[in-house]
Amino acid sequence: MKLSGAEILLEALRLEGVEEIFGYPGGAVLDIYDRLPFSSLKHYLTRHEQGAAHAADGYARVTGKVGVCFATSGPGATNLVTGLATAQIDSVPIVAFTGNVPTYMIGNDAFQEVDTVGITRPITKHNFLVKDVRDLADTIKKAFHIARTGRPGVVLVDLPKDVTRELTDFFEEEYKSPVQIRSYKPVLKGHPGQIKRAAKAIASAERPVLYIGGGVVSSGASELVVKMAEVANIPMVATLMGLTAVPGNHPYFFGMLGMHGTYAANMAVTDCDLLIAIGARFDDRVTGKLSEFAPNAKVIHIDVDSAEIGKNKPVDIPIVGDAKLVMEELLPEVEKQVSKNKEFLLSREKWLMKVKSWAERYPLYYEPSDRVIKPQFVIEKLCEVTKGDAIITTDVGQHQMWVAQYYKFRFPRQLVTSGGLGTMGFGVPAAVGAKVGRPDKTVFCISGDGSFQMNMQEIVTAVQYSIPIKVAIINNGFLGMVRQWQGIFYDKNYSQVHLDVQPDFVKLVEAMGGVGIRVEKPEDVEKALKEAMTINNRPVVIDFVVDREEDVFPMVPPGGVLHEMILPKYGKKKIKKAI
Numbered sequence: 001m002k003l004s005g006a007e008i009l010l011e012a013l014r015l016e017g018v019e020e021i022f023g024y025p026g027g028a029v030l031d032i033y034d035r036l037p038f039s040s041l042k043h044y045l046t047r048h049e050q051g052a053a054h055a056a057d058g059y060a061r062v063t064g065k066v067g068v069c070f071a072t073s074g075p076g077a078t079n080l081v082t083g084l085a086t087a088q089i090d091s092v093p094i095v096a097f098t099g100n101v102p103t104y105m106i107g108n109d110a111f112q113e114v115d116t117v118g119i120t121r122p123i124t125k126h127n128f129l130v131k132d133v134r135d136l137a138d139t140i141k142k143a144f145h146i147a148r149t150g151r152p153g154v155v156l157v158d159l160p161k162d163v164t165r166e167l168t169d170f171f172e173e174e175y176k177s178p179v180q181i182r183s184y185k186p187v188l189k190g191h192p193g194q195i196k197r198a199a200k201a202i203a204s205a206e207r208p209v210l211y212i213g214g215g216v217v218s219s220g221a222s223e224l225v226v227k228m229a230e231v232a233n234i235p236m237v238a239t240l241m242g243l244t245a246v247p248g249n250h251p252y253f254f255g256m257l258g259m260h261g262t263y264a265a266n267m268a269v270t271d272c273d274l275l276i277a278i279g280a281r282f283d284d285r286v287t288g289k290l291s292e293f294a295p296n297a298k299v300i301h302i303d304v305d306s307a308e309i310g311k312n313k314p315v316d317i318p319i320v321g322d323a324k325l326v327m328e329e330l331l332p333e334v335e336k337q338v339s340k341n342k343e344f345l346l347s348r349e350k351w352l353m354k355v356k357s358w359a360e361r362y363p364l365y366y367e368p369s370d371r372v373i374k375p376q377f378v379i380e381k382l383c384e385v386t387k388g389d390a391i392i393t394t395d396v397g398q399h400q401m402w403v404a405q406y407y408k409f410r411f412p413r414q415l416v417t418s419g420g421l422g423t424m425g426f427g428v429p430a431a432v433g434a435k436v437g438r439p440d441k442t443v444f445c446i447s448g449d450g451s452f453q454m455n456m457q458e459i460v461t462a463v464q465y466s467i468p469i470k471v472a473i474i475n476n477g478f479l480g481m482v483r484q485w486q487g488i489f490y491d492k493n494y495s496q497v498h499l500d501v502q503p504d505f506v507k508l509v510e511a512m513g514g515v516g517i518r519v520e521k522p523e524d525v526e527k528a529l530k531e532a533m534t535i536n537n538r539p540v541v542i543d544f545v546v547d548r549e550e551d552v553f554p555m556v557p558p559g560g561v562l563h564e565m566i567l568p569k570y571g572k573k574k575i576k577k578a579i
Helices: 005-015 027-038 049-063 075-089 116-123 133-148 161-165 192-204 214-219 222-232 263-271 323-340 344-361 375-385 398-406 427-437 458-464 480-489 505-512 522-533
Strands: 002-004 020-023 042-045 067-071 094-100 126-129 154-160 167-169 208-212 236-238 253-256 274-278 298-303 317-320 391-394 443-448 470-475 515-519 540-545
Touching: 002 005, 005 027, 005 133, 005 161, 020 049, 020 427, 027 067, 027 094, 027 154, 027 161, 042 458, 049 067, 049 075, 049 094, 049 427, 049 458, 067 075, 075 094, 075 116, 075 154, 094 133, 094 161, 116 126, 116 154, 126 133, 133 154, 133 161, 133 167, 154 161, 192 222, 192 274, 192 298, 192 317, 192 323, 208 222, 208 263, 214 222, 214 323, 222 236, 222 323, 236 263, 253 263, 253 398, 263 344, 274 323, 298 323, 375 398, 375 443, 375 470, 375 522, 391 398, 391 427, 398 443, 398 470, 398 480, 427 443, 427 458, 427 470, 458 505, 470 522, 505 515, 505 540, 515 522, 522 540
Parallel strands: 020 042, 020 067, 067 094, 094 154, 126 154, 208 236, 208 274, 236 253, 274 298, 298 317, 391 443, 443 470, 470 540, 515 540
Antiparallel strands: 002 167
């Protein structure tokens, strides 16, 4: 039957299993929005296109599905850019549809025309400009296939207005046929020979460490990786993106490594003789000075993206493939090696005890106070009140690092945060998307007073659709992480980081239709969190007024080496945290 381009788009989305989309209409996409009420799709009208991209991102991260967002041409498309770049660098599958001027006007500087394909080429996995309605269905099918396979990522489809209006034949059965892209064949299964080499190296090492990245979470390899650690007595450390791959209280897990990683995690990597990197990309915030990162270790690197292997760190045993599929082959090989040589497990016990001794000697620590709210205390209480079961979204800055350190995650896809791009303003719209994707879970956004003001308009979106997200603002009256760097490295020259003039967040949220709560005393923190947990018909924002100059420690200076950390000043009442 003949359908318009707009109708083909909506039918294709249905066939791809899409149920929810986030977007903002405009002139170039009017034909799509005209047909939208007659489709099966639930559309969430965000208050800014960046909010739509971040919401689609949050939705994709918690569900594992492809997130979808719509925007119009020109400024609508450019407003998506930060959100698309955020998702792409963190390997999140999104398909974004943007409107454009009619094909015969492209290049004429028409009203609201920009070169969307050119602008987004560096920040997407792939993008398309559809010039003929007859190519539309096949293009959408390819877009979803590229976004969700191999290393997940962002695909943009740019739709000129005449393409969405013109008619052509659409055959559902033809759309359901397998995708064929000659130039795109991601390698998913690891090389058997390399897997055997890796297993032997794991069995012969005295001080191995599992370095877990976000690829373990996105591939669904978490249980297999944890099982290998248990079978072979291997300490585990994780990147920010890999944190939820391992239960936070696992006895072999020593927390996040890198710039604000735990002492035990950083020392374990520094002292190991075999580093097993799975789904990680050796980011600079993890490695510090590359030449001294795991300086005495052989490196096994498992990654679905061959471009990441050897990009930053030389690799001894490279394995290209999907983390789950590789682990399904590697784990049995490791078990065979272990059964042949059980004596080495005794040496591994000594290695584990050494790492545990580092964790006990230099735990995560902050000086408690009954006078002022410590931000770490808020995160600890949040973990306690939610029983570690909430999905947590964050913005970027000090609060993000405190979440990584003090919230003990229990299951994969539980943390939604901007890792690679470090995007302030991400947390609130990501929480909206996360709650849409997982309505069965409590969704808590941890934000800073600086970050919250960047996309706080999406609280209105949550009010409109009765999305009961909960937001905790860690309000220190500063751009906290920048202030910390200025304090440590720039002689406390606090330049342009004061946020002394800002809204009354309680009144602001109430004006938007949500619930606002202010907390200024430590004894009221738990009460406020529990009150927020009882409100399930609209968003709640808690403004926690915290210690203004609390810093995040440990800290590795930028470009420094992991074992040279700036540690907290341990007080007389030293608190030993469970790492």
